[in-house]
Amino acid sequence: MxxxxxxxxxxxxxxxxxxxxxxxxxxxxxxxxxxxxxxxxxxxxxxxxxxxxxxxxxxxxxxxxxxxxxxxxxxxxxxxxxxxxxxxxNKKNFHELNDQDIFDFVRQMKTPTILAGKRKRASNNQIRQILKLSLRFLMWFQNSKIYFSDRILIGTAEVNAKITITWKQSSYTRARYIHHMAMPPKNSQIREKSPISNEVITSLENSIPIDPTTSNGYKTEQPIKNYITDYLYERRTFCLWIFKRSGLRPAELTEIPVDENRDHLSSGAILLPTKKTRNSKPILRTFYLSMSEGSRVARYLRARSAFLANLKKHGRVVSGSNVFLLTNNGQQLTRLALTKEFQRLVTRAGHANQKVCMSMFRHRFITKEIQLYLKEFSITQDRYDFSDDVLFQSILKRIATKTGHKSIRSLWSYINLAINDLFIFAEADELIEQNNLYTEGMQLSASLRRTTKVVARRNKSLADEIQTDLNNFEALMKKLFRKA
Structure with missing residues (x-):
C-alpha cells in the first residue's frame, strides 16, 4: 500500500x-x-x-x-x-436521517465558506453531484446487512420512507439517478463547460517563470540549478501546449509513457493513456500529430533526457520513471502537484479571481473540433445543418477516439456550446482565417521571446539579435494583416 x-x-x-x-x-x-x-x-x-x-x-x-x-x-x-x-x-447517525435533514444538508452546502481568505460557494451542479452520491450511498446502506431499523430509510412516496425520493433519467446520458425535492436546479451547462480563451492561454504562457529554481531538500549548486530551471521551463511550456493540442485529462498527462512513445513519434502520432475506464492499466490511444507537432514532442523529450543525465552527473539518485513529466529531483510528477503548479501559474498570470482550470483546455479542444467538422460539412454540402442528429453522432464518434470517451453521450452537451460560438456567416470566413493566421504568428513570436530569455542567461548578445529579429517579424505581421 x-x-x-x-x-x-x-x-x-x-x-x-x-x-x-x-x-x-x-x-x-x-x-x-x-x-x-x-x-x-x-x-x-x-x-x-x-x-x-x-x-x-x-x-x-x-x-x-x-x-x-x-x-x-x-x-x-x-x-x-x-x-x-x-x-x-448534527449528532445524527445515517439511519436517523429524514427528509428535513436532506433539506438542511443542501442548505448547509449552499452556505459560502471562507478558504484561504477567499469566499467560496459550491455551484448547484456540485451540490447535485454530492447529493446524488449521498442518496446512492444511503440506498446501499439500507440494502446492506448493516441496516437494522424497522422503518424504510429511503424510497419512493408509496413506501412511506423517511427520505422520499423519485427516480429520474439524465437527458444526456440516459442513466437513471435518484432525485430528491431538495436538489437544486442545474447550472447552465454552457457556463459550466466554458472553454479557455486564447487570451488567457497567452497570458499563462507569458507568465511561466524562467528565474532560477532550487531543488527540494538539496543544497543546489549553480550549474545544476540552471539545468533544473531549464527543464522546468520546458516542462511547463510543454504542458500548456499538449493541453491545448490534445485536450487530454490532467491524470492522463501525468501518466504518458516515455518508452512506448520513442518509436511511435516517428510515425506521426503519440500514445496517450485513457483514464476513467475500468481497466487497472490505462489503455493507450493513438493521437495523430503533424510533423511540426511531432518535433515539438521530441524537443521536450530531449530536454527531459538532458535533465536526467545532468542530475546523474551531479550525483543525484534518479528513479527509472517511465513517464513524461518529472519533478525537479527526477521523480514522477503527480496529478496533485500538476494541479497546484497550474494554479500558481493562474495566480501569476492575474486570473486568481476567475474560473481558470485545466479542464477548460479539454472543453476548448472538444468545442473547436466540433466547429471544425461543422464548417467542413458546410463547405462540402454548401449549407449549415444544426438539426441533423445523425451528423452530430458521426462527429462525436470521431472526437471520442481523440479524447478517450467510451461513449458519446457525455459529449452531447458540447454541441450547443460549439454552435453558439461558431461564426456562421460565410462572408466573414476569410477575415476569420486571416485573424487566425495573425494570432498563430504572434503566439509563435511570444513563444520564441520566452525561449530567448533562457538563451540570454548563456549568450546575451545572441539573445539580443533574436529579439531584434522578432521585433521586425512582429512589425511585418502587423503591416501584412493591417493590425494597429
Whole structure:
C-alpha cells in the first residue's frame, strides 16, 4: 500500500496499490490456508471530524473501488465527507436521517465558506453531484446487512420512507439517478463547460517563470540549478501546449509513457493513456500529430533526457520513471502537484479571481473540433445543418477516439456550446482565417521571446539579435494583416 498522507482538515486519505483479501481457502488434504487477494489501483478511506474511522462509508468505498480505476474513488470519498460532516455536526447517525435533514444538508452546502481568505460557494451542479452520491450511498446502506431499523430509510412516496425520493433519467446520458425535492436546479451547462480563451492561454504562457529554481531538500549548486530551471521551463511550456493540442485529462498527462512513445513519434502520432475506464492499466490511444507537432514532442523529450543525465552527473539518485513529466529531483510528477503548479501559474498570470482550470483546455479542444467538422460539412454540402442528429453522432464518434470517451453521450452537451460560438456567416470566413493566421504568428513570436530569455542567461548578445529579429517579424505581421 502506497500513499496515505492526510492533509490538514481533510477527512479522507487516498492509498495507491492496495492488496485486499478476497477469500480464504483451506486445503482438504494438507489443511493449509490459501489467501486470494485483489489489487486495487486506488482506495480512499474516510474518518469522522473527531478522528474515528467512518467504518460504514469505508465499507462502501472498498466495495466501489473493486470496479473503479483512476481518481473516481477519491472523488467519491471527497464528496461523501460533506455528509459525514453534516451527520457529525448534527449528532445524527445515517439511519436517523429524514427528509428535513436532506433539506438542511443542501442548505448547509449552499452556505459560502471562507478558504484561504477567499469566499467560496459550491455551484448547484456540485451540490447535485454530492447529493446524488449521498442518496446512492444511503440506498446501499439500507440494502446492506448493516441496516437494522424497522422503518424504510429511503424510497419512493408509496413506501412511506423517511427520505422520499423519485427516480429520474439524465437527458444526456440516459442513466437513471435518484432525485430528491431538495436538489437544486442545474447550472447552465454552457457556463459550466466554458472553454479557455486564447487570451488567457497567452497570458499563462507569458507568465511561466524562467528565474532560477532550487531543488527540494538539496543544497543546489549553480550549474545544476540552471539545468533544473531549464527543464522546468520546458516542462511547463510543454504542458500548456499538449493541453491545448490534445485536450487530454490532467491524470492522463501525468501518466504518458516515455518508452512506448520513442518509436511511435516517428510515425506521426503519440500514445496517450485513457483514464476513467475500468481497466487497472490505462489503455493507450493513438493521437495523430503533424510533423511540426511531432518535433515539438521530441524537443521536450530531449530536454527531459538532458535533465536526467545532468542530475546523474551531479550525483543525484534518479528513479527509472517511465513517464513524461518529472519533478525537479527526477521523480514522477503527480496529478496533485500538476494541479497546484497550474494554479500558481493562474495566480501569476492575474486570473486568481476567475474560473481558470485545466479542464477548460479539454472543453476548448472538444468545442473547436466540433466547429471544425461543422464548417467542413458546410463547405462540402454548401449549407449549415444544426438539426441533423445523425451528423452530430458521426462527429462525436470521431472526437471520442481523440479524447478517450467510451461513449458519446457525455459529449452531447458540447454541441450547443460549439454552435453558439461558431461564426456562421460565410462572408466573414476569410477575415476569420486571416485573424487566425495573425494570432498563430504572434503566439509563435511570444513563444520564441520566452525561449530567448533562457538563451540570454548563456549568450546575451545572441539573445539580443533574436529579439531584434522578432521585433521586425512582429512589425511585418502587423503591416501584412493591417493590425494597429
Amino acid at each position: 502506497k500513499g496515505g498522507k492526510l492533509m490538514r482538515g481533510q477527512l479522507f486519505t487516498t492509498y495507491d496499490s492496495v492488496l485486499l483479501p478476497s477469500y480464504i481457502r483451506i486445503s482438504n488434504v494438507a489443511g493449509e490456508l490459501s489467501v486470494q487477494t485483489n489489487e486495487l489501483a486506488k482506495l480512499a478511506l474516510t474518518i469522522w471530524p473527531d478522528g474515528r474511522p467512518c467504518a460504514i462509508v469505508n465499507y462502501w468505498l472498498t466495495e466501489q473501488a473493486l470496479n473503479l480505476t483512476g481518481d473516481s474513488i477519491t472523488t467519491y470519498a471527497s464528496q461523501l465527507t460533506h455528509l459525514i460532516k453534516f451527520c457529525h455536526n
